[in-house]
Amino acid sequence: MKYCQRCVTPHxxxxxxxxxxxxxxxxxxxxxxxxxxxxxxxxxxxVVENARRRGKxxxxxxxxxxxxxxxxxxxxxxxxxxxPLAVTWRPPGRTALGQRNLDNLIGLxxxxxxxxxxxxxxxRFTWLALERHGAPAVPMHMALFSIPLNVAxxxxxxxxxxxxxxxxxxxxxxDARRGFALDEAWLRTxxxxxxxxxxxxxxxELSERDMTPYMWPSDGxxxxxxxxxxxxxxYFRWDPSTTYAVARAHGFRERAEGARTGFYNYADVDDDFxxxxxxxxxxxxxxxxxxxxxxxxxxxxxxxxxxxxxxxRERGDETPHxxxxxxxxxxxxxxxxxxxxxxxFRNPEVWSRRNGHWEIDNFIVPEWSWS
Numbered sequence: 001m002k003y004c005q006r007c008v009t010p011h012x013x014x015x016x017x018x019x020x021x022x023x024x025x026x027x028x029x030x031x032x033x034x035x036x037x038x039x040x041x042x043x044x045x046x047v048v049e050n051a052r053r054r055g056k057x058x059x060x061x062x063x064x065x066x067x068x069x070x071x072x073x074x075x076x077x078x079x080x081x082x083x084p085l086a087v088t089w090r091p092p093g094r095t096a097l098g099q100r101n102l103d104n105l106i107g108l109x110x111x112x113x114x115x116x117x118x119x120x121x122x123x124r125f126t127w128l129a130l131e132r133h134g135a136p137a138v139p140m141h142m143a144l145f146s147i148p149l150n151v152a153x154x155x156x157x158x159x160x161x162x163x164x165x166x167x168x169x170x171x172x173x174x175d176a177r178r179g180f181a182l183d184e185a186w187l188r189t190x191x192x193x194x195x196x197x198x199x200x201x202x203x204x205e206l207s208e209r210d211m212t213p214y215m216w217p218s219d220g221x222x223x224x225x226x227x228x229x230x231x232x233x234x235y236f237r238w239d240p241s242t243t244y245a246v247a248r249a250h251g252f253r254e255r256a257e258g259a260r261t262g263f264y265n266y267a268d269v270d271d272d273f274x275x276x277x278x279x280x281x282x283x284x285x286x287x288x289x290x291x292x293x294x295x296x297x298x299x300x301x302x303x304x305x306x307x308x309x310x311x312x313r314e315r316g317d318e319t320p321h322x323x324x325x326x327x328x329x330x331x332x333x334x335x336x337x338x339x340x341x342x343x344x345f346r347n348p349e350v351w352s353r354r355n356g357h358w359e360i361d362n363f364i365v366p367e368w369s370w371s
Contacts, residue, residue, distance in 0.1 A: 001286060001350065001362045007295035008308050008364060012285040012350055026299055032237055044235035047228070048080045051159035054226065058085040058111065060159040063148040065091075065270050066102030068240070069163040071247035073232055074108055077161055084161070087151050089143040090116040091271040092123075092330060093323075097255060098270025104251040115147050121210045127331055128205050130338075133194045134284060134345030136327075137277035139214070141192040146216035152227050153217050160229040164238045183229070184219050239300055240267060240293075261320060262289035263297070263311065273327050275320040283342055286350040286360045288318050313365050 002011040004024035009016060016024050051059040060077055064070035064086045077084050088102065106112045122139060129138035152160050187193065198214040222229070232238070244266045248254070254266035261268050261275035268274045268289070278289035294311060297303035328338050351358045359370045 001360055001364070003364050004295070007298040007305065008287075008291050008312065009295045010285065010287050010291070010364070012347070013287065014285070026295070035237075037237055040235045044232075045080070047159065047230060047235075048082060051082060051228075054158040055083065056156060058083055058155060058157050060084050060161050061148045061152045061157050062086045062110070062161050063144060064088050064102070064105055064112075066098055066100075066105050067268075067270055068244045068247040068252055068266050071101070071105050071108070071250065071252045072243035073161055073163050074105055074110055075246060075250060076232060076236070078109060082159075082161075084110045085151065085155070085157060086110045086112045087148045088112065088114050089140070089147050090114050091140065091273065092119065093272030093274075093326065095270055095272055097253065101252050101270065104253075108250060113151065115143075115213070117143060117213045118210075121206065121213075123331055124205050124210075125201065125214075127333070128201065129194075131341055134280055134342060135192070135194055135277070136273070136280075138193050138196070140274075140277070142198065142214040142216075145187055146198075146214050149216050149222070149227075149229065152229075153221065153225060156225065158226055158228065160227065162229065162231050163243075164233040165231040183222075184216075187216065240264060240296060241300065241302070260323075261318070263293035267293070272323050273330075275323045276327055279318065279320055280342060280345065282318070283346045284350075285347065286363075290315060290318060309365060313367070316369065 002018075002022075003009065004018070004026060005022040006026040007024065009024045009026075011018055011024075013024075018024050060082045062070065062073050062077060062084045064074065065088060070086075074084060074086060086105065091098075102114075117139075125139040126136050130136040148160055151157070198211040198216075201211060201214075202208050217227075244252075244254075244264075248266070252266075255269050257265075259265045259267070261278045268278070275289075282288050290312065294303065294308040298305055298308055324335065324338060328335055331338075346358065350360055352361055353359075354370075357370050360368075
């Protein structure tokens, strides 16, 4: 394994780029320093005015979960005078805190649509995605992207307002990192769908009709209707600490018992199953959500690399056993079967078998306990 010389991101992270000095997309933070954010804010005002001029009732759709970021998105859109329709894909593992924060978000002053998918379809799709790609969150991401876009088409709403552009924040090609719009090409590469669309999942387990909630409009259809899907992170400097502070000042609450997954106790709070999606990166790529979060803390100047390494050392194994139990109960499978499937996706380019257990060569924490 090789790691960024500035943060704790490994070279095995999908879509990551390392420069000649051994730094990864930490350069993103340098790019942000060079951006004229005042000019970007003026561009956002133009987007807002166009949406307000063309809107026939609601002038924007905001995909929301009730988390800190979506709370911040709602506040920002209301601040600029937009009339949003907030749209949520309802996760099967929604937490009580997630519902509380979603209710708080709605109370900020927006209309809201909570979209639930047939549980039978969702379970079959989730298990199939886990078996086929080791990626149980494929249905989640397809739903997150398709439902808001379809709502915009259905109600002729000219603007869809997403939050961060993950290709810019975590690693991606230059065009996607610079881009302000979400389109089919971005979805295929950075939408965490394993490069698939709904058509790729039709077969014995899932019919075309089953996949209806996961069908997103084509670029041509969105263009013909004049619908623009943007990332707020293009117009305003994105930082999880900032969005959290703003959201908390307006009623959002974090987990009192600490982080569900990763380093932040204010992120990933609304879904019992999201930790499994992040944990499987350990098998596939040799890092976890904590690595992502700590790298952001380093890039934003709130933590040194040595401090991040100390956190990783103290955390140790991060297998979310309680969440796995809930997930298996929901799917109706045993823990043994779950781990048997996950083991198929342990990456041999990352892991080596020694002394009866798996290890990562040249791991960033030398004294790690692999047993």
